[in-house]
Amino acid sequence: MAHIIVVGNEKGGSGKSTTCMHVATALARMGHRVGALDLDLRQKSFGRYVENRRAFLAKAGLDLPGPDYRDLPEVDPATLAPGENPFDQRLTAAVAAMDPVMDFILIDCPGSHTRLSQIAHSLADTLITPLNDSFVDFDLLARIDPDTGKVRGPSIYAEMVWGARQLRAQAGLKPIDWIVLRNRLGAQQMHNKKKVGSALEELSRRIGFRVAPGFSERVIFRELFPRGLTLLDLKDTGVEQLNLSNVAARQELRDLIAALRLPGVQVAF
Template identity: 75%
Template sequence: MAHIIVVGNEKGGSGKSTTSMHVATALVRMGHSVGTLDLDLRQQSLGRYVENRRAFCEAGGHTLATPEYINLPEIVSEDVPPGVNLNDHRLSLAVQSLEADNDFILIDCPGSHTRLSQMAHSMADTLITPLNDSFVDFDLLARTRPQDGAILGPSVYSEMVWAARQARAQAGLRPIDWIVTRNRLGSQQMHNKRKVGDALSKLSRRIGFRVAPGFSERVIFRELFPRGLTLLDLRDVGGDRLNLSNIAARQELRDLINTLNLPGVKVRF
């Protein structure tokens, strides 16, 4: 069966689609087959990312490693088995269609709580939660006491992950490997950065996730999306000099893939 990677939290602007595209493309470049889904049915940033990539390749005659992307199937309520939620059935059908031909299925979730997102989390073998390095985003994981920052308990998103873990345990499935990545890290060891890091470290032991460095704030990520490119493509398409910042960003991606510890994956880029 395909290993399912879910990229999700309940806050927009944390880098979910950038993370999704870079992880999926890196796996394809390393020789793995990857199918992808975007559950943000309104914005579909990952879907548009893949569309931009295909258009760029077609216009410029490039051949770039590209993950398979499909939309959720459109079905009518009459075709849904009795007692089954329509959107649950759509997601199940999409995953089934990708499983036969792919080593990995990557699902990009919306920045809000939806039925589809909830179901996707229960399907995750690996869960990646990108988090901007601030207490605004940290609040998604846990409630803290304003006076001293003490952790009072899990917040709404953590509770959803806990429910997904319980559902998997009841179904006899393997536990979710949950990785929280710290995006937009500042280059300096600022006081707030240390405080967020300490809080994540404490919380990780309480509710069971691993902390990993994500992507720093870089202009290059905003420039890549319109062409559907990733950091790994710059040498292939020409016209983009690999400066020190881009080289550092590639290393961040390499470190992330290593940290994910996906089955059968040996980092080669």
């Protein structure tokens, strides 16, 4: 059975698609078979990223490893059981088709609460939640007392993950390994960064997730998207010498893959 990695956060702009593409491509370049789905049926940023990659590689005459991206299959309404949600069947069919032939299935969720996102979270063996390093994003996980800075309790997204965990437990599946990824860590605002970090550590003990460093804010990520490339592809596309920022970004990706503790994965790039 494939190991399912879900990247979710009910807020846009947290770096989900960048995280998806880099994790998927890193695994593919290490020799793993990686399937990919994008559940944001309107914007499809992850899907567009893969499409850009296919177009660029075809034009450049390159053959580089990457995820096997597929759209959700359509379903015949006549095949639905009474009261069955068509989105449930579409996602189930997509995962079932990939499961026997993939080592990993990477699913990108929309930055909003949807039926597809709910179902995907209940399928997750590993859940990655990219989070911009601010209390604006932290509010999705928990409510903070403005005077003391203490965590009052879980918020909307954390409650949704809790529901997914309950569904998995009822089905006899292993618990979700939940990793909250601190993206866009800046060199400035050290005091605020420390406060966010302390709040995350407190919350992680209360509701059960691991905290890992993600990607810093770098121009390179915005430049890679139109060609569908990742940090790992630069030398294969003619970049002989990486600058210090790119080298640091590669190390961030290496640290992220190691922090995920995925089965059968030895970081080798």
